[in-house]
Amino acid sequence: MIRITRKVEFSAAHFYHNPDLSADENRRVFGNCNNPHGHGHNYVLEVTIAGEPDPTTGMVLDLKELKDILQREIVDRMDHRHLNYEVPELAGKIPTCENIAAVIWQLLEPKITSGKLDRVRLYESPDLFADCVADTNGIERRA
Amino acid sequence: MKISLTRRYKFAASHRLHSPNLGAEENRRVYGKCNNPYGHGHNYIVEVTMAGPVDSATGMITSLGDLDPFVQSEVIEAFDHKYLNEEIQEFQALVPTTENVCREIYRRLKKYPSARLQRVRIEETLKNSFEYDEALS
Numbered sequence: 001m002i003r004i005t006r007k008v009e010f011s012a013a014h015f016y017h018n019p020d021l022s023a024d025e026n027r028r029v030f031g032n033c034n035n036p037h038g039h040g041h042n043y044v045l046e047v048t049i050a051g052e053p054d055p056t057t058g059m060v061l062d063l064k065e066l067k068d069i070l071q072r073e074i075v076d077r078m079d080h081r082h083l084n085y086e087v088p089e090l091a092g093k094i095p096t097c098e099n100i101a102a103v104i105w106q107l108l109e110p111k112i113t114s115g116k117l118d119r120v121r122l123y124e125s126p127d128l129f130a131d132c133v134a135d136t137n138g139i140e141r142r143a
Numbered sequence: 144m145k146i147s148l149t150r151r152y153k154f155a156a157s158h159r160l161h162s163p164n165l166g167a168e169e170n171r172r173v174y175g176k177c178n179n180p181y182g183h184g185h186n187y188i189v190e191v192t193m194a195g196p197v198d199s200a201t202g203m204i205t206s207l208g209d210l211d212p213f214v215q216s217e218v219i220e221a222f223d224h225k226y227l228n229e230e231i232q233e234f235q236a237l238v239p240t241t242e243n244v245c246r247e248i249y250r251r252l253k254k255y256p257s258a259r260l261q262r263v264r265i266e267e268t269l270k271n272s273f274e275y276d277e278a279l280s
Contacts, residue, residue: 094202
C-alpha cells in the first residue's frame, strides 16, 4: 500500500463561544479565542490517500484530481470565510481545529473514488494541528 | 474517524552519550563524537499528541490552557537549558539518547488528567526524529 499526500492552504476567521455557558465561563474556557470580533489563521491542510497504484497509470489517485477535489470541497467553502457564520457544515459546532478537521474528513470521504481517505491533518499554526484517521468505531464524543 | 491534537514545544539542552558498561574505546566507537566528555547540545522539538473524545461543550480534546502549563511544568522547566546527564535524575543511570528522552517525556506526560497521551515525537535535529507511542508503551 502507498500513501500520497496533498497540501493546500486556506485563510479563515473564527472565534470560540458556547451559548450554553455564561459570558464569564466562555472567557475562562476559551481565553482570547472567545473575542466576539473573531480572529484568523492561515490553515494548512494535508490530505493523505492510501491505496495500491493502478497498474496502468502507476497512480493511487491522480494528484490533479485530488487538487480539484480539495479546491472544490474545502478551499472554495472555507477560504476567506468566517467559519462561525459562513460554513453550514460547522453550524452549531465550535470551530476548533478538531471539529474543522472532522468536518473536512466528512466532506472528503465520499468524494475519494480511488484509494481511501487515510488521514486529514489540519494545521492551525506550525505548532498546533489536529489529525483525523480512519476508525471503524465512529467518532469518539464526550457527552 | 478518530481525532487527535498535536502541539509542538521546544527546549534546548546538552547531553553526552556514554555508557558506564562499556570501556573508553568502546564508548568512542559506539557513540562517536556524541561521546565527547564535555557534552554537546541540541534545540529539541517535542510533539505531544493527545487523543480522546471531543468535548461537545468546548469542541476540544483538551484545552491548551490546561495542556501548555502541564507540559511546561513537567517537561520544559525540567529540561530546558539543562545538562540532561546530570540534572535529570532519570539520566544519571540511563544514557540520554533521544530514544530514552522520548520515553522519559512520555512517562512524565502520561499522567495528564484531561486527555489520553497518544504519542511523543522528538526532533533532535532537522535530520533525526524519534517517536514513542501508546502502542509501544
